[in-house]
Structure formats: C-alpha cells, structure tokens
Amino acid sequence: MSDSAITYTVYIQADPARVWQALTEPAFTRRYWGLSFETDWAVGSPMNWVERGARTSDPEQVVLGCVPDRLLSYTWHTFTPQWAASAGIGEALRAELADEPRTKVTYEIEPVGDALARLTILHEGFAPGGTLIGMCGRAWPMLASSLKTLLETGAPLPEPEQEPGDGS
Secondary structure: OOOOEEEEEEEEOOOHHHHHHHHHOHHHHHHHOOEEEEOOOOOOOEOEEEEOOEEEOOOOOEEEEEEOOOEEEEEOOOOOHHHHHHHOOOHHHHHHHHHOOOOEEEEEEEEEOOOEEEEEEEEEOOOOOOHHHHHHHHHHHHHHHHHHHHHHHOOOOOOOOOOOOOOO
C-alpha cells in the first residue's frame, strides 16, 4: 500500500473464468461482498451499486476496462446519503468520503498453471493520507479472502462484527 494506492494479490484455486464470474455475477458478489452491480460490463457503461437495500448511481460511476477472464476496471462508487444510511455511516464521515477524489479499481486475473488463478487488485487515486484509503486498506484483504474462500469451499467467510462507522 502506498499513500495513494492499494495493491493486493491473492492466489485462488479456480480457473480465471470462475474468478471472473465471482467478480461480475450478482449471485456471487452478494455472497462474499454483500452487494451486486447493475451493469452490462461494456466500457463506458454505468455501474449501479446495490448494497443493503440502497442503489447508488452516478454518471461518473462507470466501467473503464473489461476483458473477460483477464481484466476488469471501474470507478469506485459514490457516497450518497442513502448508501451511508444503509451502511451505518454518519453524515460527517459520508461527507468526508464524498470530498475525496473518485478512485479506480482494477482486477487482473492470470492463470497460474492448470489449477490456480492469481488475482491482483489495484485500487488507486486516493487522497494521500485520506480516510477512504484507510477504510479500503482494511476492507480489501477480508473481501479478497472471502472471495477466495467462496470459490474454494463453496461458502464465504463469515461477516465480521463491524465497529460503528466502519462501513465500506
């Protein structure tokens, strides 16, 4: 992790096509992440986040890159009052997050032999020393581990107890 980017790599006992499914299909994302995306995954298409009953949309929340089974990139979501209420985030923290620059997430999927895939997550464009990078820096390892566990065992990690105001 640098002061403006997070890079996280995990090896998953699954082929790249299965990892791709876990990143893009709502039936998977809801299980390990607790949210789903409404998009067609075409470059330039809007991405709507549906999380805890809140639907978050914004014209700048879009797909940036999409190569099935290899690469997926999009702008990180918008911090609306509806999202904050559903995530248990107070208005002061929501406003702080909303004032930070929009970030970008890129997933690179690479085959490793016949039985593994290497998933590299790059989340970049954070305000150096900002609040969002700290929150995401704590969330990505758990999220990637839950995705890995789901693909390897059929069940995601149990959701940890969240501290008040620590929603992602």
